Amino acid sequence: MSGALDGTLVLDATASFWASLGTGQLADFSARVIRLEGISSTIDSAALATPAHNELANRNKQSVRFDITRPEGRRAFEQLVAKADVFAIDAPVASAEEQRLDYKTLAALKQDLIYARATGFGPEGPGRDLLALDELAAARTGLMPVLPQPGQPPVYSGAGQVYSSVMLALGVMLALWHRDETGEGQVVDASLFAGNMYGASLDIQAFLAIGGERFLQPVSRLDAGNPMSGTLYPTSDGLWVTLTMPDTDRWWPGLAAVTGLDEHDACFDSHEKRCETYRLELIGALEESFQKKSAAHWREVIAERGLSADVIEAYSYAASDEQVLANNFIIEQSGSKALGFPLYMSETPATLRSPAPEPGEHTEAILREFGLA
Amino acid sequence: MLPLEGIRVIDLTVWFQGPVAGQHLADFGAEVIHVERPQGGDLGRGVRTIKAVPVGDWNQYFLVINRNKKSLAVDLNKPAGREIMAKLVRESDVFLTNVGEDNLAKWELTYDSLREVNPRLVYALCSGYGQFGAKNKPSFDMTVQALTGIMARLGEPGQPPIYLGMGSGDAVGGLMCALGVMLALQHRRKTGRGQLVNASLYGAQLFLAAPTLQAYLATGDESFAKQQSRSDAPNPLWNTYAAHDAWLFVCATNTDEEWSTLCQTFDDDALAWDARFDSAEKRAGNRELVAELDDRIGQRSASEWTERWRAAGIPCAPIDNLAALAQDQQAWANDYFLKTHCEEVNREVTVRGLPIGLSKTPGSVRSLGPELGQHTEELLVDTLGYSWEDIGSLKEQGAIL
Numbered sequence: 215m216s217g218a219l220d221g222t223l224v225l226d227a228t229a230s231f232w233a234s235l236g237t238g239q240l241a242d243f244s245a246r247v248i249r250l251e252g253i254s255s256t257i258d259s260a261a262l263a264t265p266a267h268n269e270l271a272n273r274n275k276q277s278v279r280f281d282i283t284r285p286e287g288r289r290a291f292e293q294l295v296a297k298a299d300v301f302a303i304d305a306p307v308a309s310a311e312e313q314r315l316d317y318k319t320l321a322a323l324k325q326d327l328i329y330a331r332a333t334g335f336g337p338e339g340p341g342r343d344l345l346a347l348d349e350l351a352a353a354r355t356g357l358m359p360v361l362p363q364p365g366q367p368p369v370y371s372g373a374g375q376v377y378s379s380v381m382l383a384l385g386v387m388l389a390l391w392h393r394d395e396t397g398e399g400q401v402v403d404a405s406l407f408a409g410n411m412y413g414a415s416l417d418i419q420a421f422l423a424i425g426g427e428r429f430l431q432p433v434s435r436l437d438a439g440n441p442m443s444g445t446l447y448p449t450s451d452g453l454w455v456t457l458t459m460p461d462t463d464r465w466w467p468g469l470a471a472v473t474g475l476d477e478h479d480a481c482f483d484s485h486e487k488r489c490e491t492y493r494l495e496l497i498g499a500l501e502e503s504f505q506k507k508s509a510a511h512w513r514e515v516i517a518e519r520g521l522s523a524d525v526i527e528a529y530s531y532a533a534s535d536e537q538v539l540a541n542n543f544i545i546e547q548s549g550s551k552a553l554g555f556p557l558y559m560s561e562t563p564a565t566l567r568s569p570a571p572e573p574g575e576h577t578e579a580i581l582r583e584f585g586l587a
Numbered sequence: 588m589l590p591l592e593g594i595r596v597i598d599l600t601v602w603f604q605g606p607v608a609g610q611h612l613a614d615f616g617a618e619v620i621h622v623e624r625p626q627g628g629d630l631g632r633g634v635r636t637i638k639a640v641p642v643g644d645w646n647q648y649f650l651v652i653n654r655n656k657k658s659l660a661v662d663l664n665k666p667a668g669r670e671i672m673a674k675l676v677r678e679s680d681v682f683l684t685n686v687g688e689d690n691l692a693k694w695e696l697t698y699d700s701l702r703e704v705n706p707r708l709v710y711a712l713c714s715g716y717g718q719f720g721a722k723n724k725p726s727f728d729m730t731v732q733a734l735t736g737i738m739a740r741l742g743e744p745g746q747p748p749i750y751l752g753m754g755s756g757d758a759v760g761g762l763m764c765a766l767g768v769m770l771a772l773q774h775r776r777k778t779g780r781g782q783l784v785n786a787s788l789y790g791a792q793l794f795l796a797a798p799t800l801q802a803y804l805a806t807g808d809e810s811f812a813k814q815q816s817r818s819d820a821p822n823p824l825w826n827t828y829a830a831h832d833a834w835l836f837v838c839a840t841n842t843d844e845e846w847s848t849l850c851q852t853f854d855d856d857a858l859a860w861d862a863r864f865d866s867a868e869k870r871a872g873n874r875e876l877v878a879e880l881d882d883r884i885g886q887r888s889a890s891e892w893t894e895r896w897r898a899a900g901i902p903c904a905p906i907d908n909l910a911a912l913a914q915d916q917q918a919w920a921n922d923y924f925l926k927t928h929c930e931e932v933n934r935e936v937t938v939r940g941l942p943i944g945l946s947k948t949p950g951s952v953r954s955l956g957p958e959l960g961q962h963t964e965e966l967l968v969d970t971l972g973y974s975w976e977d978i979g980s981l982k983e984q985g986a987i988l
Contacts, residue, residue: 216778218774261821267801270797345838349825349836349838350836350902356912361749366746369741373737373796377795377942387769388948398947403921403945405921412762416603418913418939419648424643429638433638522727528813529736537720541790543790543793550804551805553794557767557784559782559785
């Protein structure tokens with residue numbers, strides 16, 4: 215079976231988890247990705263610089279180490295660039311320039327090169343040289359204060375950088391498409407700030423259009439706009455159930471049946487009453503009802519009735535969920551479990567071809583193969 | 588010039604995950620045709636409130652994720668409507684959908700039937716739970732996020748789990764789908780054949796949890812799966828703290844050197860000499876240290892701390908709210924926000940901009956979401972070759988709006 219990116223050569227000078235995860239998605243779909251060690255250095259939190267993170271972000275890649283400060287290293291590097299389709303880098307823009315790794319210098323070696331740049335806050339503006347740390351980008355995105363319940367500390371999830379990594383991969387694909395249509399290369403930009411903002415799209419867009427305190431302060435779960443949608447209710451054994459039933463007319467009979475509420479209760483017999491007039495009363499009634507039974511009970515009745523609800527599970531659930539394993543969302547890699555492939559393609563599926571390389575593992579082989587230096 | 592000019596996408600999607608996948612393609616110039624039922628259209632058109640706040644005079648929920656698109660209003664329950672779709676499928680590069688399998692079967696729009704009609708077609712599904720397996724239940728952003736485990740590990744111990752924000756799961760599902768479409772188009776360039784792409788909410792949201800889920804999977808260490816108090820931060824120097832007026836994120840590594848630098852920014856030098864904290868090992872996971880830092884940092888304002896810490900070279904940022912973001916020059920300078928004209932209210936509005944930069948072929952916002960059926964006649968006549976008599980008759984039958 216062929217891969218979607220067979221024959222595409224990516225030189226990967228990234229060091230941070232998110233940027234390497236971006237080129238990693240190209241590697242999963244069979245681009246040939248060669249890591250260039252020692253060009254960028256990671257500033258990630260220690261929590262992201264573990265062997266497990268390296269396995270995920272750098273599997274299916276090869277690794278070379280050239281000393282580009284020495285003439286022979288630089289020459290080998292430049293010969294490789296001349297054969298590459300994509301060059302990816304997450305060093306700060308100023309440092310890339312100092313090392314003569316900027317777009318202009320490299321495009322002189324390969325005129326239609328795609329130069330994929332991973333930054334913290336984008337290539338323009340007063341913050342263009344700020345450190346590329348997901349925590350700092352998340353802090354600036356405006357959502358951390360409103361995620362928790364009122365009075366609680368702001369919440370950092372780490373998810374923002376994952377949007378950014380997919381954006382880096384998508385940006386490269388768009389640029390490859392354009393290059394193959396026209397012969398023109400260009401710079402692709404993805405940033406932690408943009409990814410974090412994208413993850414917060416609906417809140418941001420609603421605030422821009424409507425404004426108001428409700429988007430600036432946490433909203434209590436007991437003050438939800440729709441008692442049946444986006445809500446959390448505790449079970450008798452300390453877990454939580456969440457409901458997403460925006461069109462309450464459709465779901466109310468089923469929900470009333472399993473929670474023991476009266477479907478025809480005059481307080482709750484229309485969407486307007488459920489979501490406006492008696493909104494807080496319905497939240498209270500559901501709160502009381504869900505607390506009476508265990509999570510196991512709720513799992514069962516939700517499944518039986520096909521309700522749009524679920525128990526909020528821990529990582530152990532997905533790790534052994536048959537649905538997850540059937541889809542290769544989680545796989546075996548290097549003797550332990552690892553995140554697999556979120557995207558399915560029928561003709562060119564993602565594959566695990568090799569574990570993450572040791573830094574510099576393929577230097578000799580690639581020098582020979584490409585006849586460098 | 589836009590990179591995807593000449594690519595035609597049938598966008599039979601509703602709500603957010605499917606439409607936003609189409610939005611990425613439309614932003615970069617694909618002709619994206621949002622196919623909607625004549626009665627009311629995409630359910631997203633019906634959004635009246637966000638967080639119980641009325642959306643105001645323009646429905647930004649629908650209009651922004653469907654920007655740069657055309658609208659074709661066609662009743663797929665009618666044979667003439669299905670015929671229009673069959674013709675459009677022959678003329679298109681991509682079929683993108685997030686409607687349920689039962690409807691796709693009823694409307695003869697399954698992958699197996701469309702690949703017969705157009706072998707070059709890229710068929711992209713935004714699904715709930717993936718291509719394989721038995722799980723077949725309603726799938727929404729938050730209920731699927733609940734299964735991934737990421738919600739359960741956030742928040743202070745004993746607090747309710749935390750949702751990553753409205754649309755957070757749909758956003759990654761849709762983005763993944765757009766990536767899949769581009770991979771499939773690139774493959775088609777070489778082989779001439781389309782294929783099936785399936786980007787699920789479940790798979791994409793598990794990936795979204797990668798920073799901690801990958802560590803959990805590899806090590807089995809339950810601490811990655813559980814709520815962790817900020818008082819128990821593994822490195823107290825890399826943590827959130829409350830200044831007297833706002834919260835801050837400080838990101839110093841746990842080395843003696845950075846510790847010493849941080850200590851010099853405090854008004855007293857007691858911490859620098861405190862034997863409880865005089866090695867990286869002693870500082871790691873030390874609740875007493877978090878408490879000491881809480882005390883000190885709480886005495887001054889966020890701007891005083893950021894000024895001192897930046898001068899000392901310690902990475903930090905105030906934890907902003909959306910009001911600060913809306914004014915953020917950095918977001919504006921990079922086109923992460925844009926201003927555009929909104930037909931519905933006939934004035935300029937601010938919208939989410941372009942998170943992916945392409946230096947020579949940047950995306951753009953050329954129009955906000957279309958009116959229901961705004962392009963039906965144009966598409967039928969110019970693209971599919973229907974006559975004006977045909978259009979009259981299709982309208983009479985109720986096959987189009």
